[in-house]
Amino acid sequence: MRISTRGEYGLRAMFYLALKHGQGPIPLKTIAEEQGISEHYLEQLMGALRRSGLVSSVRGAQGGYSLSRPPKEITVGDIIRVLEGPITPMDCLDGAGKEAECGFLGPCAMRRMWKRLQDSMESVLDSTTLACLAEEALFFEEEHA
Amino acid sequence: MRISTRGEYGLRAMFYLALKHGQGPIPLKTIAEEQGISEHYLEQLMGALRRSGLVSSVRGAQGGYSLSRPPKEITVGDIIRVLEGPITPMDCLDGAGKEAECGFLGPCAMRRMWKRLQDSMESVLDSTTLACLAEEALFFEEEHA
């Protein structure tokens, strides 16, 4: 039940981009250094985020990555789904016909429990936006100042 | 964010034992056949569950496994923690001093988000007992009859 470094690093990178939103493209190198992440590894993650449309990139000198939507329109769930796949504790909940496998479609009590778990996970991840995170970080920074 | 087969199989086995609770020890072979799980693999899981005190075992002929507490006193969370480790999306939430690692103890907005996720997961898993699952299964079986 762990998020891997893909999700963790990817979210941290996106959080950083949210803080810099509106300041033009940020080079990968800056993000990686600032967040203490291997540059090459982060590159792979940013590639996935770009292909999914969450960030856009500009090549060449002065290039870099930026959010393709405002921070309040990007949820943590969006990011995690791109980097970690569907948010589900059990494959049988992931649509795509896989549910037939267990042979207890109707009366599978465990499946209903897993579904409740999935719903509770998605409700947290889909209700938290990058803007939420940035705001929260700012609030607690002030409080500790 | 997936439960592995350890948690899945282990829960299924425990659910089966809950249905048979009070009928004496159930041999591993029966559980494995009934639930379609590799006997040898399930053996390892039952070993862990025994060492954690959730089931007790009787060796020799007529032996087997049984729940060491009534089904309503065993939660899904109990089982998952034994077989999958602590329920947490991120290591830094798992006490034991690991939290210092990220260097953002106070103002880490992401950490607070992960904590909310963890809480929501634990609240589902810790509030569902084997008795709940058994009851639910019975209810839906009737409904579909």
Added chain:
DNA sequence: GGTAATTCCCATTGATTTAGTCGGGATTGA
């Protein structure tokens, strides 16, 4: 007491995933 049933324990293995690394090619601003 013998035997079959059964748990218990340790080691091994093949496949997959994770968390990177490496090297180079394409694009663009100055």
Added chain:
DNA sequence: TCAATCCCGACTAAATCAATGGGAATTACC
């Protein structure tokens, strides 16, 4: 042009997953 940057595919070492295999210890039953 050239330096900064993104882009892409291949490779790898380590860990984890999902078992498999072999055999020792225990016990009910005849």
